[in-house]
Amino acid sequence: MRxxxxxxxxxxxxxxxxxxxxxxADYCRTKSCDNQPAxxxxxxxxxxxxxxxxxxxxxxxxxxxxxxxTCISFSVQRDxxxxxxxxxxxxxxxxxxxxxxxLNADCGxxxxxxxxxxxxxxxxxxxxxxxxxxxxxxxxxxxxxxxxYPNSEDTLALxxxxxxTENAQIYDAxxxxxxxxxxxxxxxxxxxxxDDLQSVLTHECGHxxxxxxxxxxxSTMYPEYSPGDLYQRTLDVDDIAxxxxxxxxxxxxxxxxxxxxxxxxxxCGTPPSTxxxxxxxxxxxxxxxxxxxxxxxxxxxxxxxxxxRA
Ligand SMILES: [Zn+2]
Numbered sequence: 001m002r003x004x005x006x007x008x009x010x011x012x013x014x015x016x017x018x019x020x021x022x023x024x025a026d027y028c029r030t031k032s033c034d035n036q037p038a039x040x041x042x043x044x045x046x047x048x049x050x051x052x053x054x055x056x057x058x059x060x061x062x063x064x065x066x067x068x069x070t071c072i073s074f075s076v077q078r079d080x081x082x083x084x085x086x087x088x089x090x091x092x093x094x095x096x097x098x099x100x101x102x103l104n105a106d107c108g109x110x111x112x113x114x115x116x117x118x119x120x121x122x123x124x125x126x127x128x129x130x131x132x133x134x135x136x137x138x139x140x141x142x143x144x145x146x147x148x149y150p151n152s153e154d155t156l157a158l159x160x161x162x163x164x165t166e167n168a169q170i171y172d173a174x175x176x177x178x179x180x181x182x183x184x185x186x187x188x189x190x191x192x193x194x195d196d197l198q199s200v201l202t203h204e205c206g207h208x209x210x211x212x213x214x215x216x217x218x219s220t221m222y223p224e225y226s227p228g229d230l231y232q233r234t235l236d237v238d239d240i241a242x243x244x245x246x247x248x249x250x251x252x253x254x255x256x257x258x259x260x261x262x263x264x265x266x267x268c269g270t271p272p273s274t275x276x277x278x279x280x281x282x283x284x285x286x287x288x289x290x291x292x293x294x295x296x297x298x299x300x301x302x303x304x305x306x307x308x309r310a
Contacts, residue, residue, distance in 0.1 A: 026056050026058070026214075026238055026241065027058075027211060027212075027214050027219075027221065027238045027239065027241050027242030027245070028056065028057060028058035028059070028211065028212035028213060028214060028221075028242075029058070029064035029065070029210055029211060029212060029242065029245070029246065030064065030065045030161065030207070030210050030211065030212045031058075031059040031061070031062030031063060031064055031065065031168075031212075032062040032063055032065060032163065032165055032168055056214075056215065057213070057214075057215050058212065059212075062168075063167075063168035064168060064210065064246075065161065065163050065168045065169075065170050065210050066168060066169065066170060066210055066246060067115070067169070067170045067209070067210065068169045068170070069254065069257050069258070070114055070115045070116065070247070070251065070252070070253045070254050071115070071116050071117075071118055071253065071254060071255050071256075071257060071258035072115060072116075072117055072118070072138070072209075072258065073117070073118040073119070073120040073137075073138060073258045073259060073260060073264065074095060074099070074117065074118075074119065074120065074121075074138045074139075074140060074208075075119075075120045075121045075122060075123035075137045075138065075139050075140070075266070076088050076091045076092045076095055076121045076122055076123065076139070076140045076141070077091075077122065077123050077124075077125070077126050077139055077140065077141035077142070078121075078122035078123065078124060079126065079141075079142070080142065081142035081144055081177075081179040081184075082144060083142075083144040083179050083180070084142070084144075084179050084183070084184050086142070086179075086184065086197070088121065088122050090186075091140060091142070092119065092121050092122075094186070094197050094198050094201055095140050095201055095205070096117075096119065097198055097201075097202075097233075098198055098201035098202040098204070098205045098233075099117045099205050101202050101205075101220070101233060101234065101235055102202075102205055102206065102209060102235070102239075102243050103115070103116070103117065105235055105239070105240045105243045105244060106240065107240070107243075107244035107248075107249040108244075108249070111249035111250060112249060113243045113244055113246070113247035113248075113249060114247045114248060114249055114250065114251035114252070114253050115209075115247040115253065116253055116255060116258075118255075118258035120137065120258075120259075120264055122266070123137045123139045123141075123266050124266045124267050124268075125137060125139060125265075125266065125267055125268035126139075126141050126268075127139075127174075127268050128141075128158075128160045128174035128175075128176055129172075129174070129268060129269060130162035130171055130172035130261075131262065131269030131270075132262075133262070133269075134262055134263075134265070134269045134270065135260065135262050135263035135264055135265035135269070136171075136172050136260035136261055136262060136263070136264070136265065136269070137260055137264060137265060137266060138172060138173045138174060138208070138260060139174045139175070140174075140175045140177065140201070140204075141174070141175070141176055141177065142176075142177045142179040143176050143177065143178055143179060143180050144179050144180060145180060146180050147178045147180045147181055152178065152180065152181050153181055155178050155181075156177070156178050156182050156195060156200045156225055157175060157176060157177045157178060157200050157201070157203075157204050158175070158176045158178075158204075159173060159174070159175045159176075159204045159207035159208055160173070160174050160175075160176070161173045161207070161208070170210065171260075171261045172260060172261065173207075173208045175201070175204045175205075175207075175208060177197075177200070177201075177204075182194075182195040182200075183195055184196075184197040184200075185197070186198070188230070190228045190229070190230055191228070193227070193228045193229070193230060194227050194228070195225070195227060196225075196229065196230050196232075196233070198230075198233050199220075199225060199229060199230060199231070199232035199233050200225060200232075202220050202232055202233050202234075202235075203220055203221060203222075203225070203232050206220055206221050206239065206242075206243075209243060209246060209247075210246050211239070211242045211243070211246070214238050214239070214242075216236070216238055218231060218236050219232075219235075219236045219238045219239050220232045220233075220234070220235050220236065220239045221238070221239055221242070
């Protein structure tokens with residue numbers, strides 16, 4: 001199946017870039033350069049050598065990804081996490097709080113970024129997928145049974161963005177949360193916190209909205225989370241500059257168009273038949289790719305502390 005879809009790739013950001021920490025970092029937007037499958041701090045250590053980065057660690061090549069609409073919908077998956085005792089209502093509230101941090105960013109003179117979020121919960125579908133021929137949903141979902149990606153112990157969550165490689169428009173975003181390994185907590189006290197779900201989701205919402213990692217410790221988009229931390233709930237100056245760049249204040253917000261591409265569906269799409277994805281017709285061969293997966297991760301060291309406790 002994977003071999004039949006050569007236009008799928010992955011783009012991401014490396015923890016190796018943290019070696020040279022600048023005195024003051026700026027934000028990075030997600031760009032469409034590194035489309036090799038599986039590059040990230042969570043996946044492999046070396047980026048695509050063709051993708052040059054500046055001294056902050058931002059990709060130099062490629063167009064910043066962006067949502068084509070100013071109203072963006074999300075859905076939480078209806079099952080929540082049975083393992084962690086987190087129902088879909090609690091997940092929904094936490095996702096809303098996470099988005100609220102970005103919506104409330106002060107872009108100057110009391111102005112906020114020009115976008116709104118629409119809650120289309122719950123979703124029945126529990127897959128991170130984009131259906132190019134049918135309706136979609138931008139889903140936040142737990143992975144209770146197992147984490148289906150490398151470095152399970154070091155990953156708290158993963159945001160997958162599907163975008164058009166020709167114009168950098170984001171078509172779909174899905175967030176998977178590693179409840180198989182993490183121990184999520186909701187306390188406002190660091191002493192009672194293990195893996196703060198709101199911090200994790202505020203970071204993932206940054207990816208969802210088009211931001212990449214920021215190597216400055218203290219920013220929400222810092223690529224790592226340490227157990228007990230709460231600071232990533234709150235945007236720092238870099239995060240605020242980033243979201244105000246993506247959605248400049250003062251723009252018209254169209255609240256009438258919030259649905260995902262090709263419409264909204266709570267259900268997963270129908271998998272393509274073998275014939276439709278396995279046969280390259282003359283019409284398709286040589287065509288430019290229409291979309292790529294961008295895979296972003298949040299590396300953590302949470303498990304070590306829990307092992308010590310145990
Ligand atoms: Zn991340």
